[in-house]
Amino acid sequence: GENVEQHPSTLSVQEGDSAVIKCTYSDSASNYFPWYKQELGKRPQLIIDIRSNVGEKKDQRIAVTLNKTAKHFSLHITETQPEDSAVYFCAASTLGGNNDMRFGAGTRLTVKP
Amino acid sequence: EAGVAQSPRYKIIEKRQSVAFWCNPISGHATLYWYQQILGQGPKLLIQFQNNGVVDDSQLPKDRFSAERLKGVDSTLKIQPAKLEDSAVYLCASSARQENGYTFGSGTRLTVV
Numbered sequence: 001g002e003n004v005e006q007h008p009s010t011l012s013v014q015e016g017d018s019a020v021i022k023c024t025y026s027d028s029a030s031n032y033f034p035w036y037k038q039e040l041g042k043r044p045q046l047i048i049d050i051r052s053n054v055g056e057k058k059d060q061r062i063a064v065t066l067n068k069t070a071k072h073f074s075l076h077i078t079e080t081q082p083e084d085s086a087v088y089f090c091a092a093s094t095l096g097g098n099n100d101m102r103f104g105a106g107t108r109l110t111v112k113p
Numbered sequence: 114e115a116g117v118a119q120s121p122r123y124k125i126i127e128k129r130q131s132v133a134f135w136c137n138p139i140s141g142h143a144t145l146y147w148y149q150q151i152l153g154q155g156p157k158l159l160i161q162f163q164n165n166g167v168v169d170d171s172q173l174p175k176d177r178f179s180a181e182r183l184k185g186v187d188s189t190l191k192i193q194p195a196k197l198e199d200s201a202v203y204l205c206a207s208s209a210r211q212e213n214g215y216t217f218g219s220g221t222r223l224t225v226v
Contacts, residue, residue, distance in 0.1 A: 001171070004155075006155070032214075034214045034215075042219075043204065043217040043218065043219050043220055044156065044204070044217050045217075046214045046215070046216075049214055089155050089156070100146070100158055100161050100168065100169050101146070101158070101215060102158065103148075103155035103156045103157070104155050105154055105155045106153075106154065106155045
């Protein structure tokens, strides 16, 4: 089955700096890569996603890049703000297939004011 | 659109006791998932239903965990008997087959003492 690895496990940045979180996946059939943000005690919330027919997607301060050949994808947050502090999870699944989603172990991002 | 409903929000039980969690997915979502999230880790898929059929239960500890989705709508997840290591948040999620991403419920935080 799919195996998703995520790095780093913790990340601390200064407000205004950029943050990058990287994930790799093992199943070449995976074609959908969402990113979730989870604040303490709350449910994971989808913040951005990318399909395998696209190399990059941007939504305001958040962008995701995908390298299908290398089987890795990354989350980029620019101009970080304290409210970006949370745990971020990457995931991979096969839409149109069995659609099960496997998650990375998470990255705890701390943005220092 | 109503979200994914889960109950209870919190549950404390002693080891070797039984417990059941309930999930009501978003109306019309054929696929329902149960995830276990241990503190500090990413969600781990326990079982996936497509309507009322099981698609993937490879990571479900079947000696103590069971789940059902009668009539392809609501689902219950049961643990019998519980162990200390079952302490976690149990997240239910649902998706339409070809739709982007999942919607998670608020989860049930289980503490086994």
